[in-house]
Amino acid sequence: MALNSADSAFVERLRAILPDAAFAADPAGFLIEPRGRWTGQGVVVSPSSVEEVSAILAACFEASVPVVPYSGGTGLVGGQVVEDGPVPVVLSLARMNKVRAVYPDENVIEVDAGVILQDVQLAAAQAGRLFPLSLASEGSARIGGLLATNAGGLNVIRYGNARAQCLGVEAVLADGAIWNGMSRLRKDNTGYDLRDLLIGSEGSLGVITGASLRLMPHPAEEATAMFVVPSPAAAVWLLGLAGERLGETISAFELIHRQGLDFLEEVEIDHKRPFKDTPEWSVLMKVGLPAGQSPQEALEALFEATDGLVTDGVIAQSGQQADALWDIRESIPEANKQVGSISSHDISVPISCVPAFIEQAPAILAEIGNFRINCFGHLGDGNLHYNVFPPMGRDRAEFTDQRDAIKTAVHDLAHSFGGSVSAEHGIGRLKVKDLETYGDPAKLAMMRAIKDALDPRGIMNPGAVLRAK
Numbered sequence: 001m002a003l004n005s006a007d008s009a010f011v012e013r014l015r016a017i018l019p020d021a022a023f024a025a026d027p028a029g030f031l032i033e034p035r036g037r038w039t040g041q042g043v044v045v046s047p048s049s050v051e052e053v054s055a056i057l058a059a060c061f062e063a064s065v066p067v068v069p070y071s072g073g074t075g076l077v078g079g080q081v082v083e084d085g086p087v088p089v090v091l092s093l094a095r096m097n098k099v100r101a102v103y104p105d106e107n108v109i110e111v112d113a114g115v116i117l118q119d120v121q122l123a124a125a126q127a128g129r130l131f132p133l134s135l136a137s138e139g140s141a142r143i144g145g146l147l148a149t150n151a152g153g154l155n156v157i158r159y160g161n162a163r164a165q166c167l168g169v170e171a172v173l174a175d176g177a178i179w180n181g182m183s184r185l186r187k188d189n190t191g192y193d194l195r196d197l198l199i200g201s202e203g204s205l206g207v208i209t210g211a212s213l214r215l216m217p218h219p220a221e222e223a224t225a226m227f228v229v230p231s232p233a234a235a236v237w238l239l240g241l242a243g244e245r246l247g248e249t250i251s252a253f254e255l256i257h258r259q260g261l262d263f264l265e266e267v268e269i270d271h272k273r274p275f276k277d278t279p280e281w282s283v284l285m286k287v288g289l290p291a292g293q294s295p296q297e298a299l300e301a302l303f304e305a306t307d308g309l310v311t312d313g314v315i316a317q318s319g320q321q322a323d324a325l326w327d328i329r330e331s332i333p334e335a336n337k338q339v340g341s342i343s344s345h346d347i348s349v350p351i352s353c354v355p356a357f358i359e360q361a362p363a364i365l366a367e368i369g370n371f372r373i374n375c376f377g378h379l380g381d382g383n384l385h386y387n388v389f390p391p392m393g394r395d396r397a398e399f400t401d402q403r404d405a406i407k408t409a410v411h412d413l414a415h416s417f418g419g420s421v422s423a424e425h426g427i428g429r430l431k432v433k434d435l436e437t438y439g440d441p442a443k444l445a446m447m448r449a450i451k452d453a454l455d456p457r458g459i460m461n462p463g464a465v466l467r468a469k
């Protein structure tokens with residue numbers, strides 16, 4: 001069905017049903033994606049209640065005007081940015097930013113979808129609980145966007161991704177209908193799981209306006225260590241050993257290649273160097289134990305049990321030292337941004353295939369050209385951020401015509417291992433073709449049928465996840 005632009009006549013219609021405050025946002029900040037790769041277009045509106053969201057969607061539905069839900073704008077696959085086609089309404093959740101209720105006895109928090117992740121973490125901590133979703137964009141990303149992309153991050157190995165931490169959502173569908181699914185139930189087998197359908201749908205089925213989230217007890221004792229390993233295979237072996245000894249107390253297990261540490265030096269991001277010589281491969285891991293047990297001792301015992309395979313290591317002796325180690329990991333995306341990748345990939349493969357992937361990919365890429373590769377990520381989830389950069393002193397713009405070949409090579413290799421071409425960032429607009437190429441045909445047909453049923457006029461984030469009709 002043909003879509004119409006949000007022209008001045010349509011904006012007047014919106015002004016008639018919304019307060020002035022809904023139009024106060026400066027549109028510029030909403031139209032650029034984090035790495036500055038795309039500049040979008042759109043009329044930005046910021047409703048302050050689910051009823052206002054409903055009124056906006058009903059108006060858009062009637063006039064066949066596209067809607068792009070927008071939370072923190074940190075998405076990395078262009079899902080929140082529309083460059084061309086009919087001008088959309090960009091629906092910002094920024095003013096829906098209240099913590100609605102905390103139920104410490106139930107380990108549940110209910111929030112508006114526009115609450116920033118860091119604020120949810122803080123509200124949970126104030127109630128003596130942990131909201132364990134954690135990622136480098138947590139100061140900007142909002143709950144609606146995190147759920148819409150089923151975000152992962154650092155603690156998935158222990159707590160699961162955003163989906164695993166959500167008990168219920170409130171959402172507005174394309175025609176303006178409000179679905180109150182703010183359940184606090186742990187068990188509810190009454191029909192299709194619509195919560196899980198909206199989670200990960202990247203704004204293509206409806207707008208998430210609220211969520212009830214699962215809280216956890218805070219581990220009494222936490223410790224962080226950085227271990228030097230000779231190879232990715234050794235890192236996978238260490239992951240297995242750590243699992244045997246520490247079980248589900250492993251909260252994070254990150255693989256870091258020296259390129260990431262070199263980039264921190266290159267772009268002069270201030271950080272404490274944990275080792276005199278920069279290691280080729282290292283693992284950053286965190287454990288959280290119940291009261292009365294020493295996580296430092298557990299990490300020391302793990303180090304000793306590796307029988308020399310781990311060649312060096314630092315175990316943080318204070319919260320400050322642990323923060324300094326995590327700063328390194330969390331600064332790597334910023335360093336990448338400053339260096340400027342030619343092509344970035346967020347792939348996953350079965351954990352035991354990670355070493356073979358890392359061994360084979362450089363040789364395949366070398367047939368295309370001479371590149372620097374920064375491979376890092378959530379080894380505990382088999383998820384690598386595999387980013388390809390120009391050689392030192394060259395600009396990524398010089399390599400634009402090689403980008404497709406690089407992307408295809410990396411994605412083909414991940415697919416050949418039974419992997420995914422989007423482990424945690426979603427499909428957005430950037431990976432629609434990849435989903436078509438690598439997705440199971442029956443899955444794609446089911447997705448299209450669901451989209452057509454819930455969004456018959458195709459107004460919800462057209463062109464994201466599935467190609468616009």
Ligand SMILES: Cc1cc2nc3c(=O)[nH]c(=O)nc-3n(C[C@H](O)[C@H](O)[C@H](O)COP(=O)(O)OP(=O)(O)OC[C@H]3O[C@@H](n4cnc5c(N)ncnc54)[C@H](O)[C@@H]3O)c2cc1C
Nearest residue numbers: 071072073074075079142144145146148151152153203208
């Ligand atoms: C420095 C950095 C580090 C990152 N690290 C990670 C990481 O470790 N793991 C990870 O998974 N991701 C990571 N990301 C990606 C990004 O932070 C996550 O995808 C995040 O979940 C996006 O949240 P947001 O609020 O910014 O959403 P946005 O960017 O605003 O939106 C993302 C998508 O969700 C849709 N959407 C937004 N709000 C809603 C809503 N309320 N209802 C329905 N649809 C909606 C949008 O239309 C868009 O398609 C990182 C990004 C940056 C910049």
